[in-house]
Amino acid sequence: MNLEDTIYKRQSIRSYDATPLGNETLDEIRDFIDNAKELNPNIKWSYEILPTENISTMMRWKAPHYIAIFSEEKENCYQNIGFVFQQVDLFLQSKGIGTCWIGMGSPKNYKNPDDSQKFIIIISVGMPKGNLYREINQFRRKALEDISDKRDERLAPAQFAPSASNTQPWYFTHNDDGSYDLYRVKGGVLRSRIYGNWNKIDTGIALAHLYVANGDSFKFYKKDNPKELKGHFYAGSFEI
Ligand SMILES: Cc1cc2nc3c(=O)[nH]c(=O)nc-3n(C[C@H](O)[C@H](O)[C@H](O)COP(=O)(O)O)c2cc1C
Numbered sequence: 001m002n003l004e005d006t007i008y009k010r011q012s013i014r015s016y017d018a019t020p021l022g023n024e025t026l027d028e029i030r031d032f033i034d035n036a037k038e039l040n041p042n043i044k045w046s047y048e049i050l051p052t053e054n055i056s057t058m059m060r061w062k063a064p065h066y067i068a069i070f071s072e073e074k075e076n077c078y079q080n081i082g083f084v085f086q087q088v089d090l091f092l093q094s095k096g097i098g099t100c101w102i103g104m105g106s107p108k109n110y111k112n113p114d115d116s117q118k119f120i121i122i123i124s125v126g127m128p129k130g131n132l133y134r135e136i137n138q139f140r141r142k143a144l145e146d147i148s149d150k151r152d153e154r155l156a157p158a159q160f161a162p163s164a165s166n167t168q169p170w171y172f173t174h175n176d177d178g179s180y181d182l183y184r185v186k187g188g189v190l191r192s193r194i195y196g197n198w199n200k201i202d203t204g205i206a207l208a209h210l211y212v213a214n215g216d217s218f219k220f221y222k223k224d225n226p227k228e229l230k231g232h233f234y235a236g237s238f239e240i
Helices: 023-034 077-094 153-159 189-213
Strands: 045-051 055-057 065-072 098-102 105-107 117-126 170-174 180-185 219-221 232-239
Touching: 023 045, 023 077, 045 077, 045 117, 065 077, 065 105, 077 098, 077 117, 077 189, 105 117, 117 189, 153 170, 153 189, 170 189, 180 189, 189 232
Parallel strands: none
Antiparallel strands: 045 065, 055 105, 065 117, 098 117, 170 180, 180 232, 219 232
């Protein structure tokens, strides 16, 4: 299956076969990651594929591998990581491999060689025990008209994006020139304390789906003076 079709089939996998993936597959994954598109090529990031023993999570299930992701702490770094690694999530799922973004976990007994990079998040990886894919009517997502100032089928790839606790914090507005502005829902103090950085990853994930569906035309940029939208943070602008 191609990456775009995978958007409408993928789901988070929380039950894995303990057998590790072969070295050839792991090398293919590394190759894909190294060539994924970035939102901000000026932000350094890195990753390591770690075994179960090197991960501590709050989850009761385990996967044979985890991608531990690190980044320089710069403006847009979380959104950039969401964007890069959602392409990886789609690639893995398109190949029949299960994945789940995990906010509630971190590496243990592993130190990133680059001290200037901070740990961001992990993603579990392995062969799923049950079905990998779901049907389109099994997605629990907000309606298209609730994630944008006007209903727009072109935003469907973002509508289906995964997010921390399925919060779906994205909101899109249309500009007269055909471009879009992206906003992130602010929420209350508690929500921003729990989901703040994860929701930044989420908007990057939604942008990755829009990029995968519009590979040739996708352009991302930040405006110096974006329009304010009550209850939201400006997260960037794009063309598709
Ligand atoms: C940034 C982020 C953090 C997440 N953290 C967890 C987690 O700690 N544990 C978990 O089981 N799922 C986690 N998820 C998976 C979401 O719960 C899941 O993507 C969402 O409920 C939508 O379901 P779907 O991916 O099956 O479509 C996370 C997802 C994202 C994007």
